[in-house]
Amino acid sequence: MIRAREGDFVETREGLIFDVKGLVHPPDRVVAYLRYLEDPSGVRGRDGRKYVKVYSLSDREAILRRIYPQYIYYDRIFDEWLEGVPNNLIAMHYEPQLKVLNFLKDQPLNDIEKQALMLIQSVHDVSGVPFEKFGISGSLLVGLYTPDSDIDVIIYGRKNCRLAHEALSYLMDKRERGFSRYNLEDLKKLYEFRFKDTWIPFSDFCAVENRKSMQGKFMGRDFFVRFIIDWNEVMESYGDRIYRGVGYVKIKAKIENDEDSIFTPCEYAISNVKILDGVNVASPPIKIVSFRGRFCEQARRDEWIIAQGKMEKVIEKSGEEYYRMVLGAKPTDFMIVKPGG
Numbered sequence: 001m002i003r004a005r006e007g008d009f010v011e012t013r014e015g016l017i018f019d020v021k022g023l024v025h026p027p028d029r030v031v032a033y034l035r036y037l038e039d040p041s042g043v044r045g046r047d048g049r050k051y052v053k054v055y056s057l058s059d060r061e062a063i064l065r066r067i068y069p070q071y072i073y074y075d076r077i078f079d080e081w082l083e084g085v086p087n088n089l090i091a092m093h094y095e096p097q098l099k100v101l102n103f104l105k106d107q108p109l110n111d112i113e114k115q116a117l118m119l120i121q122s123v124h125d126v127s128g129v130p131f132e133k134f135g136i137s138g139s140l141l142v143g144l145y146t147p148d149s150d151i152d153v154i155i156y157g158r159k160n161c162r163l164a165h166e167a168l169s170y171l172m173d174k175r176e177r178g179f180s181r182y183n184l185e186d187l188k189k190l191y192e193f194r195f196k197d198t199w200i201p202f203s204d205f206c207a208v209e210n211r212k213s214m215q216g217k218f219m220g221r222d223f224f225v226r227f228i229i230d231w232n233e234v235m236e237s238y239g240d241r242i243y244r245g246v247g248y249v250k251i252k253a254k255i256e257n258d259e260d261s262i263f264t265p266c267e268y269a270i271s272n273v274k275i276l277d278g279v280n281v282a283s284p285p286i287k288i289v290s291f292r293g294r295f296c297e298q299a300r301r302d303e304w305i306i307a308q309g310k311m312e313k314v315i316e317k318s319g320e321e322y323y324r325m326v327l328g329a330k331p332t333d334f335m336i337v338k339p340g341g
Contacts, residue, residue, distance in 0.1 A: 002087050004030045006228050006264050006291075007137040007154045010085050011092035015049070016068065017142055018085055022265060022291050023234050026075065029084040034060040034071070036144055044144040051144050056197050057329070079244050079312075080329075094142055096135025096154045104131060112221070116140055116151045119218045122177040123153075123225075127167035129160045137226065151223040158263075161227035165262055168225060169213040178219040182210060186217065197331050198294060204336040212297040214262060226293055227262045242315040247279030250308040251325065252338075253288075258301045265289055266296045270305075279311060285323040288335065292328035298335050307335040 004010060008020040010032055018032035025031050034054055042050035054060050064071050064083060075082050103109060103117045120134045138152030139145035155164045171179040182190065184206075191205050209215075214225045257269035266289065273284035288307055290296075299305045309327040327333045 001027055002030055002090055002093060003231075004032070004093060005231075007096050007135060007152075007226055009035070009094040009137070009142050010090045011094070011142070012071070012085055012089050013091045014068070016071070017051075017144070018071075018083070019137075023229070024236050024238050026077070026084070026238050029073070029086045030090070031075075031082055031084045033057070033083045034064055036142065037063070044139070044146060046143045053139070053144070058331075077239055077242055079242075096137045096141055097132065097156070099136040099141050100131060100134045103136070112140065112145055112147070112149060112151070115219055115221060116153070118178075119151055119223060120153060122171065122179070123155075123164050123167050126171060127160075127163040129155060129164050129167075133157055133160045133230075151218060151221060153223065153225045155225060155227050157230040158233055161229075161262060164225065165213055165227065168216075172213060172216050180217045182216055186222075194294065198328075198334060199331055200334045200336055208298055208337060214293075214297060224293065226264050227296075229263060240317055244313045244315065246281060246311050246313055246323070248309070249278030249311045249325065250276040250306070251285070252276055252304065252306050253285075255299045255301050255303050255305060258299065261297055261299070264293050264296060265291045266298075268299060276306070277308075281311060281313075281323050283323060285311065285325045288325045288327060290327040295327050295335060299337050303337050304340060305335050306338050309333040309335075 004020045005023050006020060009017055010020060010030055011017045015038050016034060017036040019035045020030055020032045022031055036051045036053055038049055039052040040050055042052040044051040044053065054063060071083055071085060072081060073084055100120060103113060109117065116136055124131060133156045135154035137154050139149045155161045171177055172181045187206050187209055190209065191202055216223060252274045253270040254272040255268050256271045260267040268288045269286065270288055307325060309325045310329060312324050312326055313321055314324055315321050327335060
């Protein structure tokens with residue numbers, strides 16, 4: 001069994017590179033989504049081969065269904081078709097923590113690698129989070145970056161994540177050590193990049209994205225920090241809960257608890273739920289979750305939100321049942337903050 005988690009990458013025998021999603025996986029495969037594949041027209045290179053990066057979820061699925069259908073499967077626990085790599089087809093497992101340790105060794109680094117290490121050093125100095133609890137993900141992890149690539153950093157462990165999040169907020173608010181929040185032009189570019197995959201009005205987009213402390217600029221380069229609970233904090237194993245999709249809904253609700261909003265997967269406890277459109281369920285959903293980093297820090301406690309996404313019934317081993325909303329599978333999924341009750 002491969003022990004992989006959010007932020008890791010796996011490479012198949014055909015040379016396809018997938019990014020791992022979530023913390024709970026079937027025993028025979030890793031839930032992961034296509035990210036890079038070989039293509040002579042690609043602008044990314046490694047070991048004499050050219051690669052392209054696949055951005056949207058719909059494009060990833062279309063490529064796999066057309067050429068590599070073995071990496072799409074129906075998951076009986078999650079009750080949906082997912083992308084996943086069987087363990088026996090994994091040729092390489094890329095681990096973000098090991099990449100940081102490699103960078104810390106006495107070896108020459110190029111400009112973007114140096115910047116990534118400087119970012120980690122800065123957060124380490126302010127937060128006190130040990131270096132072994134940092135990871136480097138994304139294109140840097142698999143050696144397929146370009147001169148304009150983002151820096152994707154991971155922090156592991158609840159306490160470490162909260163300390164690092166506070167440090168990032170301080171560094172960006174004070175504009176220290178090369179950190180800064182996105183300006184309006186940066187937000188326009190980010191909005192254009194995400195528009196195809198998650199649509200919300202630009203004004204609502206700016207309202208939430210500008211206050212996030214997990215993303216911004218470092219020495220002029222975009223960065224994104226993903227906060228992941230550590231292995232000893234994962235309280236769910238595959239099959240402990242069963243998930244059943246019941247339809248697509250739009251709701252209005254109040255955020256009761258946002259303590260886990262910085263983590264991937266993120267979670268928001270909600271109350272005062274009103275179904276605005278879509279399927280009606282026996283009881284209102286008690287939480288909103290997402291496996292996509294873009295929905296982290298989307299709303300804060302006591303704020304009112306409007307959200308649209310998949311409604312699921314969750315069935316515990318004990319027989320207890322409740323409903324939750326899951327965001328991120330469709331471009332029409334969203335969560336926006338709306339002032340007032």
